[in-house]
Amino acid sequence: MAWECKVTRKVEFSETDLAGIMHFSNFFRYMETAEHAFFRSLGLSIVTTQVTPPVGWPRVHAACDYKRPLKFEDDVEIRLLVREIREKTIRYAFEFRKLNAPAPELAARGELVVACVTKGPDGAMKAVPIPNEIAAKIEAAPETCFA
Numbered sequence: 595m596a597w598e599c600k601v602t603r604k605v606e607f608s609e610t611d612l613a614g615i616m617h618f619s620n621f622f623r624y625m626e627t628a629e630h631a632f633f634r635s636l637g638l639s640i641v642t643t644q645v646t647p648p649v650g651w652p653r654v655h656a657a658c659d660y661k662r663p664l665k666f667e668d669d670v671e672i673r674l675l676v677r678e679i680r681e682k683t684i685r686y687a688f689e690f691r692k693l694n695a696p697a698p699e700l701a702a703r704g705e706l707v708v709a710c711v712t713k714g715p716d717g718a719m720k721a722v723p724i725p726n727e728i729a730a731k732i733e734a735a736p737e738t739c740f741a
Contacts, residue, residue, distance in 0.1 A: 595733040597676040599632035602693070605668045616664040622656060625688050625704050628674040636731045645725040647712045652719065654683065655707035662692070664701050669693040675735040682721045683709050684732065687740065 601624075609620045629651075633640045642649045664670055671691045678685040688704035710728075711719040 595731060596632070596636055597733050597735040598739075599628055599635055599674045601628045601631045601672045601674075603627065603670050603672065605664050605666055605670060607666050610666050614665055616666075616668075618658070618660065621658045621660075621690065621702055621704060624670070624672045624690065625656075625658075625674075625686070625706055628672040628688065629686065629706065629708075632674050636728075638728065638731075642728070645727055649722065649725065649728075650711050650713075650719070651684075651708040652711060653706055654709050655685075655705065658688075658702055658704040660702045662699060662701050664690070664692060667694075670701065671698070675739050676732055677705070677740070678734055679724070679729065679732050681723050683707055684724070687735075 603624060605616050609616050611617045630640050638644055640651060642651070669692070671693055673689040673691070675687045676684060677687040685707045686705065689700065690702040690704070691698040692701050709721050710724045712722050714720055
């Protein structure tokens with residue numbers, strides 16, 4: 595079972611603000627990039643049509659704490675850890691590390707909580723238990739990962 599995924603990105607010029615620092619909103623895009631890579635590593639897509647009925651994963655909580663700036667052309671490792679898996683939700687923890695420093699530097703920590711939902715006949719979303727085919731592939735990371 596999986597509980598971790600790492601993705602490396604380079605900060606693009608279009609992701610920076612007038613001060614040359616990566617805009618805060620892009621940390622959330624990077625979290626989503628890591629989440630999509632995590633699902634692909636499980637043989638799934640975030641657009642989860644491999645189960646019946648298909649499910650989606652809207653965000654019910656998002657947060658990020660910034661420690662040091664990231665700038666244009668910085669190499670960044672985004673580490674996703676499954677903090678908790680419950681009946682209908684998954685809570686992810688994220689660490690952002692600047693890799694092109696003398697030693698990797700923590701740049702930020704983030705968190706997403708996603709709910710498993712289906713669409714009813716009227717198009718309304720409804721929270722549902724995570725399908726067994728998906729839940730069987732995911733486990734929470736060991737507590738030592740968060741120390």
